[in-house]
Amino acid sequence: MSLTAKIKDIELELSRTQKNKRTEYHIGLLKGKLARYRAQLLEFQTKSSGGSIAAFEVGKTGDARVALVGFPSVGKSSLLNHLTDAKSCIASYEFTTLTCVPGVLELKGARVQILDLPGIITGASAGKGRGKQVIATARTADCIMMVLDAAGHPNQSKLLTEELETMGIRINRKPPHVSFKAKSSGGVSFTSTVPLTHLDERFIKQLLHDYHIFHAEILFHEDCTADDLIDVIEMSRNPSARVYVPCLYVYNKIDQVSMEEIDAIARRPHSVVISCEYNLNMDVLLEELWRELDLSRIYTKTHSIAPDFGDPLVVKRGSSVQEVCKKIHKSLPDIVRFAIVWGTSVKYSPQRVGLSHVVDDEDVIEIVKKITI
Ligand SMILES: Nc1nc2c(ncn2[C@@H]2O[C@H](COP(=O)(O)OP(=O)(O)OP(=O)(O)O)[C@@H](O)[C@H]2O)c(=O)[nH]1
Ligand SMILES: [Mg+2]
Incomplete structure (x- = not known):
């Protein structure tokens, strides 16, 4: 059975398993297995492509890099052209942009490189379209601007976040506050400075066992979930397995929705509403971007x-x-x-x-x- 088939099998089982207290243990271990297979697949693809997983080859310039990620035709190229001198092709049909187009934005004295990327679709992280390349490029950014259609499906940001997560990008989150030390003897021991409500000894030991880790010392400084612990273990094996990137949700085309909807979207955290076509709210977007870039x-x-x-x-x-x-x-x-x-x-x-x-x-x-x- 190929790695891709094994991954598909686990994803299917996860989607079919109901989440409750009784299935928590099983789901946690399945997620660990999934993370291991994905890491193996990524390693295999990296080796076969002879280096890092094929990101678009655009040199880093300026003080920071921002990647525009979104579904097709949401207005990523319109936004790049609006913010910079770049001339990325704009059209009403999907997949107008087929490669990475860079531009430079002068923001409060800083030079910010903005990358317009091809639109991605669900299944991008599994290689649909040029999704893998797009997400690999987004991994190199200091901030992701997730461009969304204000009049589009409410699930857009959730679906895109899942695609990014699959390739090890964690947005608007901090690395789990856990110290993990692999040892050569002494078995697995763990302590925590806060009560652990999602993890217990049986789960931690079994998860590490599945990873073939039999001796380790773990200190939890926060109430971690199974996902957090999997991330910590993956990073202990490969520090670049996870990247933690700030993300600004940019809702474009607000000229097509009502004032009430605009008001509701604008109140969401890390969100800003704009219209490239009518040049609306661009000053707020720049302020928010400056804040996210930190x-x-x-x-x-x-x-x-x-x-x-x-x-x-x-x-x-x-x-x-x-x-x-x-x-x-x-x-x-x-x-x-x-x-x-x-x-x-x-x-x-x-x-x-x-x-x-x-x-x-x-x-x-x-x-x-x-x-x-
Ligand atoms: N009504 C409205 N239309 C817009 C706005 N911004 C962009 N558009 C239109 O949306 C369409 C797609 O714009 P693009 O900038 O090419 O979108 P994209 O996300 O780069 O698309 P792909 O490269 O195919 O992924 C074009 O017809 C634009 O004129 C806006 O604020 N309001
Ligand atoms: Mg485009």
Whole structure:
């Protein structure tokens, strides 16, 4: 029996099994089996394609990458053309876009690469259409914009999320707060700092047994589900097995729905309503995108030259002075004596700080190097 057939069998069994307290154990183990087969399939495909699973080959440029994911004809290309100078083909028929089209958006001083992708359909993660390539490309993004038709089926985002999940993308979630250590002896032991309401000893041991893990130490810092534990085990075998990406749900074509519907959609978390055709609400979309990207702009200055406020260094929020230095040159942190920072990250402005100091958005920084003789 091929791997694909085995996967189909389990998916069918999962869809037929009713979810309740009695079937929880069985469903959890089935999900583990499914994750193992999917990982095997991905490994096989990666090896046979001679590298990483075929994403579209578009080089990463700028400070962040955003992927437009959605069903066909929802307006992904219209949105790319609206936000950037790119000219992606727009038409009323489905599958107009057949490859990845990049564009660059200048967002509050940051350069954001936006990727228009072909539309995907249910079953994309199993290889339908160019779905696998689209999702593999979305995996490389810092943020996913899920473009949805405001007048379309209410299930759109759920179906797309399932497709992304199948290929290891977890949207708007944090990695489970669990420390997992595989050992060479001593059996399986686990402790938790919170009560576990979804997992018990029998299930944890059986799941690990199915993975051929007989010695491990697990510390749960949160009330994990079986899915979370499977993700943790998969990541312990291959750190890139799961990626955690923020996602903005962009409901396009609001010109076709009533005010009440727009109001209801706009209240959903991580959601924004727009119309590319009528240029509606684009400023809100940009604000929301900036929030999801979670970036900081840092302005550098030297002792005698004032900062250039039009050309910031862009880093992930929560970055340290060390990361800012690395962005300038990878060997710079080795020769830094200290940095002087003006802005909201310091108590006194300016203040002398070390490499581990965490900078804030719009801080100004002056780097003082060690004296070399
Ligand atoms: N009414 C309305 N139509 C829109 C809007 N935005 C895009 N369209 C139309 O929707 C159709 C599809 O737009 P595209 O941008 O090609 O959609 P796509 O998602 O890139 O489609 P594929 O590349 O086939 O996946 C075109 O006829 C657009 O004119 C909008 O805000 N309102
Ligand atoms: Mg398109």
